[in-house]
Amino acid sequence: MLAIRLTANPDRLDTLVLPVRTGATTDGGTAPAMLAPTGVALPDEVSAEATTLLPATRLAGRAGETFAHLRPGGTPQRLLLLGVGDGAGRSWRTAGAALARAARDETHITVALPADVDSDAVRALVEGLQLAAYRFRMTDADESPALAGVELLVADPEAQREAVTVAETTARMTRFARDLTNAPSSVKNPQWFAAQVEAAADLPDLHLRVRGPEELAAEGFGGILAVGGGSASGPRLVELDWRPAGARTHVVLVGKGITFDTGGISIKPVPAMKLMRKDMAGAAAVVAATLGAAALRLRVRVTTLAPLAENMVSGSAFRPGDIVRHYGGLTSETTNSDAEGRLVLADAMAYAARDLAPDLLVDLATLTGANAVALGKRHGALYSDNDQLAADLLAAIEDAGEAAWRMPLPADYVEHLSSDLADLHSSPDAGAGSVTAALFLREFTGDLRDRWLHIDMSAPSWSDGDDAELTRGATGWGVRGLLRWLATLR
Structure with a gap:
């Protein structure tokens, strides 16, 4: 820097x-x-x-x-x-x-x-x-x-000292998220990602736990295990917890962490696969934002969950039509193994709602191509039933120089999640792909349904060229907006 x-x-x-x-x-x-x-x-x-x-x-x-x-x-x-x-x-x-x-x-x-x-x-x-x-x-x-x-x-100079400190911390964490996302998947598997977080997490009041395949199986994280089952690199769940003394608000951030996405058995065409090293940009953003909260000593407790898996094709890969049992017991029928991100997010969100009991739950994910179809390359698609939470995050995102647009969660689309075999259908063929993905995730929020917000940020996570403060490649989208928002909480 x-x-x-x-x-x-x-x-x-x-x-x-x-x-x-x-x-x-x-x-x-x-x-x-x-x-x-x-x-x-x-x-x-x-x-x-x-x-x-x-x-x-x-x-x-x-x-x-x-x-x-x-x-x-x-x-x-x-x-x-x-x-x-x-x-x-x-x-x-x-x-x-x-x-x-x-x-x-x-x-x-x-x-x-x-x-x-x-x-x-x-x-x-x-x-x-x-x-x-x-x-x-x-x-x-x-x-x-x-x-x-x-x-x-x-x-x-002294009057501007804090502004420079906050700016440099924000930029450093955004650059860290860019580094994680830009790294090629030849070196970036779930274990590597977890090791990068461990190396960066040496800060006071910051606690890290990494679950490996055996712990995930013992605790019932069936979505993460299903998606990661086809890879020689086993899945992980990173749990990073910033616990400042006196914090009155607890936020859980969840980020999709698919370190490479072939689409699994529902394999992607080559043009759609070549940038799939970026499919963990959500996990990179929430980890970096939590590290930033710790570095700035923000007075809000932040727990980040980064479910990490590599979605590969092999004899042990999960199949279209499989029934996945998620953390907490809900089951989902998946007829498209390329709709894998919502499966790992569902596990992490169910764990957060059931075991962590936060005040607010926010997830970021490079979830659907439909995000770009609806909103283009610069805007994330934001979903929430909570008007105040949505307004506060949108304001922070705008102040940070990022962009998002609030999208609907229509009640009449919920019927598309019905399955004859499981509690839910994870990838219904109903159009409105970003909307139905958000509705699926909402089913795993438990008592936090009215305090949950989801951002589909597949499009703005990557820039095709230099554009103002963006450079070609990963943008680190979400780090700046999250840090602005977290700084307003007490």
Whole structure:
């Protein structure tokens, strides 16, 4: 990660970044872009030069616009004008991401922040910088960007210290989730995933338990065992518990953790299979959010459950038409082994509802392709019967720069879950695949039905290219939104 330093007196001044805002008139129209007055005085000749230069750049001040100006022999040696839009959080996040790319070949930059900058803007800027600077490559070649240090020039560094700490923790955990999701399945099996969590969980008041195949069988986690039964790499259930003293609210987060999904006997076509290393992005997100809650010492108890399995084809794989007995005793008929994620989630959610008795239950899963059909690549599909819970999480997700849309849980679709052989049909052929999957999961929430929320985040878990703070590959979707939401709970 980039080294971020708050200062009122820069150590060096190689490249100076000056924010440019969109202009506005009193009648709501547009005006020329303008340099934002900085909180720390700049050399007179630099301010004058930047002011003279700005009209010639044709910058509009839109978030993410950049213009570089060389000053041979001068101090600083380079001016970089950076559009920050209207100064809202999302604009600063976009600006930070653009800056990370524009200054990739620099070794050190100094950003002169506006005099009126607030903590939300600083947090967003740092998140954008750190997330856009992320790259995942498995190679011995040194391909890291030259940019290593960023100084944020402010009049009162101490006033922004907490914002930078929160931003860096959030970015670090998002990058951790991206690392887990990007890792190829040649190394990423359930045991490996559990080992990564164990290595990262060395924090006070953080407790970890990992169940292996024998414990899962002894305790009746039939869904996890069924999905993982076809693989030489046995399934796991990671239980990570952040228990701060004095916490009055207990949240359980559940994340789907299929470390590779062939579709099982209902095998996927090759194009649909090639990115199935990302089918554990939900588990990565909830684990990273819990680690972030512990690192930030949030005053809410968080228990994460990550059911991990590899859905493979073999003589021991579960079959279409099998009856699966889940934790707690409910049975489901599955006629499609490629609808496996809901089976492992059902076990974990039933365990949470029956044995952990939390105040709130939230699950994240790369569950269906129907999510992308309905909402495209950037939005998760959010389901809940609890209006307040849905509104609170949607607000946190939006504030974090992620996106989700609330979807319905229609009562007349429940009949599609009926089975002649079992308590439930796990994969009915009724259309509305994301909706029926959510309705199936709701059956395992017990007394938490009115305090449960599900997010189908298959589409936004992956980006096909660089886009603002996203980089090509895993996005770490959900970590930022969950941490924002958890910070509001007590």
